[in-house]
Amino acid sequence: MNYLVFEGLDENDMKKPEVQRYLEAMQRELEKDPIVGAVTGLPDVVKKVRFEFFGADSSKLALPDNVNEIAQMLFLYEMSGGDPDDLFKFVTPEYDQVNLWVQMRNGDNMAVSSVVERGNRFLLEHAPPSGITARWAGLPYINIEWQHQMVSGMRSSLMASYIVVFLMMVFLFRSLRWGLVSMLPLTITVMAIYAFIGFIGKPYDMPVAILSSLTLGLSIDFAIHFIQRLRTIHKRTSDFRKSFDEIFQGAGRAISRNVLVIAIGFVPMLFSTLVPYITVGAFFLAIMVVSGLVTMLLLPALVRTFHKTLLPVKADDSETVPAAVEHARR
Amino acid sequence: MLNSKLILILLLALPMAIATTATGEDAAAIMEKSHLAYYYAADDGISEVTMRITSKRGKERTKEFVMLRLDEEEGGKQKYYTYFRKPSDISRLTFMVHKIPDGNDQRWIYVPSVDLVKPISADDKNSSFVGSHFSYEDVSGRHWSEDKHSLLPDSTIGDRAVFVIESIPVEKYKGFSRKLSYIDKENYLPLREEYYGKKDKLVRVFTAEKVEEIDGVTTMTARSMENLKKGGKTLIEFSSIEYNVGLDASLFTERFLKNPPRKYIK
Structure with missing residues (x-):
């Protein structure tokens, strides 16, 4: 499993709608790579909770536009008996850092490199919202870095x-x-x-x-x-x-x-x-x-x-x- | 000489033997008394609550809310109403629990950003209460009849004399496999609880941080729960506590989730 980590400057930065939309765009971009199975992250939790809250209304399976609704959907998840540790696999409890989980069908170095490159290109072409920085993590990524060095x-x-x-x-x-x-x-x-x-x-x-x-x-x-x-x-x-x-x-x-x-x-x-x-x-x-x-x-x-x-x-x-x-x- | 020694041993052993025969009932009775003193103080109550949650990384976040409680029957059904003030992104969110000790609790939430009230699942009493290290059950209480209790030798916590009670769940329970409660002999408040998990490892520790006299009721105004297994700690502080304010059962309905009772929540 590879991770693309996003860091904000302040607590709750990751609840901002523009950050959520950026994360979602990055997920879809990485998924374009045929080696990538699925990319999961905090926006999926927000969307899923919203979908369930509105009685499985598929029109609600989208990111809300205001920060309070995002925060309240996430709070709802914490309240409704979900294990908060599940949530905190995607985000720190302070909501200042998130993790996109990049699942790959193939862990070889060339494949990982191509996905990392795709992500980095997206970061260059579409600058993240201000104050947000990104970096790669995870064992396969460490492998390619090590090998490279x-x-x-x-x-x-x-x-x-x-x-x-x-x-x-x-x-x-x-x-x-x-x-x-x-x-x-x-x-x-x-x-x-x-x-x-x-x-x-x-x-x-x-x-x-x-x-x-x-x-x-x-x-x-x-x-x-x-x-x-x-x-x-x-x-x-x-x-x-x-x-x-x-x-x-x-x-x-x-x-x-x-x-x-x-x-x-x-x-x-x-x-x-x-x-x-x-x-x-x-x-x-x-x-x-x-x-x-x-x-x-x-x-x-x-x-x-x-x-x-x-x-x-x-x-x-x-x-x-x-x-x-x-x-x-x- | 031999005889006198034997008599001495017998004399020493006698009270212990009496204690052991009496423990079963005594321990359960102490737990019942403690449960009532801790969870069912007075008939109702209002309190401002500050919750400081420290993550395993050592970062702290704070939640502030108002809590209303109404006891319908001593040791039985209770109703809780929670109005969140902070963090600001969840302010005005309200939450209500109808606690049914011999059944499934009912929970509702009002989400202000979408202006909707919904019932939410209450299957797992062991899950975290508003993202803290306390579980729902820690906040609303586990019925004493769900565990088998036995009295261990007395001890002290600080300068307070305490009963030490070991509780083992009657049915297999994921919350703990064994619990030690240190209960104040005078006011029956639990001053410390140790929750043991798999392989009898100490997993969580509850501590009474502050006990005060409020309106003639001995009240724990600060308590903490530390998770030793996963790291992190939550401190809950209560202030502006009022007892027997005469809360009406009608306040604990869906209607008031959207429109908090301004009489009590400013």
Whole structure:
């Protein structure tokens, strides 16, 4: 259940006819959304009591024009044995705040967002009576707010990590060029996955946000491993063809096995009945396959094409790899 | 030595045994006397009433009304007439109850904004009285024969000696499962009542806030009811009390709901 809360400045503000009419208009507006079942609130109580008071006269099933009649209809409800607690689910006993109950057929975040948006648009286009303010409340609304905050938080932290990883690569390889090359597997992997998610229309949610950060770590690992080994070998051979032969024997085999083991290891999750598990399983599979392929195919291709600048033949130019990188690749 | 101890115990136990055998009747008699002292003082009465309702959020709202009461038979039928003064959006609204202890009460309301008198449902005596923490029954009284009473050891409330009476509804009742009444031994007014609900939890507490002598009648001029379960409290204060003014039964008819008797309601 979602609630649209209206607050007045003074006691009894909610009994004013213009406020009652505004609430009723908002109820009808929200009900236009096919996801919304019914919107109930204080105007319904007033109308129902009036209807009953006039002997079930359907012409009286409407809001009265004067504040005293509204107040007296509500008082009648309090007097006639109805549980006042029922009434106070819609309004505070001081009549300074009301609650519209927005029932929805579907509680998913997209649906809730669309209803919230519809309400907010109405608030903008039709200003509430003076002194009245509105805000949303309720668990589904809290969910969309939370999700929004978390996801955008994850998005910005992902960007920040991306930049930090790049700077670290530049620093560790002591080379802007190698720094750029090392970022390729993870850049392409994240882009491929986001493109796929966008293509199938899956919303960017929590599992996606968390897994994107994991991609960063997993993909950079392959790149470091490959590049560091390549440079070490090249320092010895001074010939990129010879170095290639050697690296595909050693590091290349290790990376391929790593990809296969992790990718296959996550396959059972695809058969789960829980959607987040399937997402995680599919994600890991995709991360491993894409970043593995980029490391094993695109990196060597690039190095081959730009071997003159990336792997200069003069052995003096290539310095020893810092111990930290050696360590990181393990 | 052993004998003297035994005699002492027997001597101590004897009054208790007598008390227990007598309780059943005594307790009911005390409750009857209390009911009459509290709800049927004099033959009729008029009073200005101020009701301060404090919600669980701690906000207070006030209702003011005039109340006329006429007893038709002591402990039996009564008629109440209520004329609302405040809040202003319900001023001139009137309300009437014909209390029928062994049947269903009758209630009418006059709604000034639409100038109509209508009878209203009186099925639930346990529902709130004008949005306060008092129920209709708290205001008009629950007949003592509806509960089984037993006398507990005497106690004191402040400096007043009281009977303590435990009442258990004869038929299952949603108002309470058990009630403790602390009744002043001198004037029989209930100084405190504790209402217990499910699992014997204390749900509501009634307190006599002020007792005064008016026209020779010991009258509770302020009383409160606190709801411990849901939160909130209502204080009712009575002022300008007059007894035996000679109210006529004809005042308690639908005609006078629309046109309040100006003689008594200014």
